[in-house]
Amino acid sequence: MAAVTRRLRSSSYVSLIRRSLSTAPESASASASSESAQVRSQSTSPPRVDPKDRNIQWVFLGCPGVGKGTYASRLSTLLGVPxxxxxxxxxxxLSSSTPLSKQLKEIVNQGKLVSDEIIINLLSKRLEAGETNGESGFILDGFPRTVRQAEILDDVTHIDLAVNLKLPENVLLEKCLGRRICDQCGKNFNVASINVKGENGNPAIKMAPLLPPPHCASKLITRSDDTEAIVKERFRVYNDKSQPVEEFYRARGKLIEFDLPGGIxxxxxxxxxxLNLDDYEDRQSAAA
Structure with missing residues (x-):
C-alpha cells in the first residue's frame, strides 16, 4: 500500500466527482472482469502503518449487515482519520423533511440501491464539511457500491486499500433481523445469538448478542428495512451490482478479503x- 501524498481537497474533489459522474460509462463490469482474468492477484498485505501518517484512503466492502460500519468506525478512531x-x-x-427524503424512503423501503446522483450529492456535502474542519484522508463505508462509482472514485483520488468483509449469507440474514436501535439515544444493538456449526469445511461461527443497557431495553425499535423480504432483496442487489466492485479492486491488487470468525x-x-496493525493498538495504548 503506497502512502498517499495528495491531501484531500474536497472542493476540487467534489467537482471532479460530479464531472466524472456525467462522463463515466454506464457499466464497466466487463472491463473489470477482463482485467481480473489477467491479473488474478491474491489478497494484498499492507505494510505497517506509520502513526504519523493519517492520510490513508481506504474503502470497506461487504454485503449489507456484515459489519462494515462497526469495523470502519473502530479503525477510524484508532488511526485518527474520518x-x-x-x-x-x-x-x-431520511430524518429530514426535504423532497429528497421522500424519494429516499421509497427507494430504501424497496431494498433498492440509491442512485449515483443522490449518493454523490450526499457525499459531496460531507466532503465539503470535512474540508471546513481540516480533515485529511478517509475510510469510506458504503461507497463505492457499483463499478461505475468505483471508476469515478478511481478517476479523482487514490484508494490505497479495499477491505472486503465476509460472512455466510445465512449468518448475515440472522444478524440483520436481530438489529435494533434505541429510539431515544440512537445507539445500535443486536438481539441475535448466532451459533452456526462448522460443516463441509466451513468454520463454526459464534456471535453473542449485543444487548442494550437497562435504560435502553424498553426503547428498542427495528429498522423499517430490516424485514426478511427486504434484507434478502438487498443481498440480491448486492450480488448483482456491488460484488463486481470486489473484482475491480482485486484486479488492481488492492483487495484484502477477510472472513469474520465471529463477533467483535x-x-x-x-x-x-x-491489516498489519496488530502492534499499532498496543503502541497507541502505551502512548496514552
Whole structure:
C-alpha cells in the first residue's frame, strides 16, 4: 500500500466527482472482469502503518449487515482519520423533511440501491464539511457500491486499500433481523445469538448478542428495512451490482478479503493482524 501524498481537497474533489459522474460509462463490469482474468492477484498485505501518517484512503466492502460500519468506525478512531458512511448520510437525510427524503424512503423501503446522483450529492456535502474542519484522508463505508462509482472514485483520488468483509449469507440474514436501535439515544444493538456449526469445511461461527443497557431495553425499535423480504432483496442487489466492485479492486491488487470468525471480540484482533496493525493498538495504548 503506497502512502498517499495528495491531501484531500474536497472542493476540487467534489467537482471532479460530479464531472466524472456525467462522463463515466454506464457499466464497466466487463472491463473489470477482463482485467481480473489477467491479473488474478491474491489478497494484498499492507505494510505497517506509520502513526504519523493519517492520510490513508481506504474503502470497506461487504454485503449489507456484515459489519462494515462497526469495523470502519473502530479503525477510524484508532488511526485518527474520518469514517464516512454513506448509509449514515442516507439515514440523516431520511430524518429530514426535504423532497429528497421522500424519494429516499421509497427507494430504501424497496431494498433498492440509491442512485449515483443522490449518493454523490450526499457525499459531496460531507466532503465539503470535512474540508471546513481540516480533515485529511478517509475510510469510506458504503461507497463505492457499483463499478461505475468505483471508476469515478478511481478517476479523482487514490484508494490505497479495499477491505472486503465476509460472512455466510445465512449468518448475515440472522444478524440483520436481530438489529435494533434505541429510539431515544440512537445507539445500535443486536438481539441475535448466532451459533452456526462448522460443516463441509466451513468454520463454526459464534456471535453473542449485543444487548442494550437497562435504560435502553424498553426503547428498542427495528429498522423499517430490516424485514426478511427486504434484507434478502438487498443481498440480491448486492450480488448483482456491488460484488463486481470486489473484482475491480482485486484486479488492481488492492483487495484484502477477510472472513469474520465471529463477533467483535474474535474478529477485531484478527482484522488488525490482517491489516498489519496488530502492534499499532498496543503502541497507541502505551502512548496514552
Amino acid at each position: 469514517h464516512i458512511a454513506t448509509g449514515d448520510l442516507v439515514r440523516e437525510e 471480540p474474535e474478529s477485531w484482533p484478527k482484522l488488525l493482524e490482517a
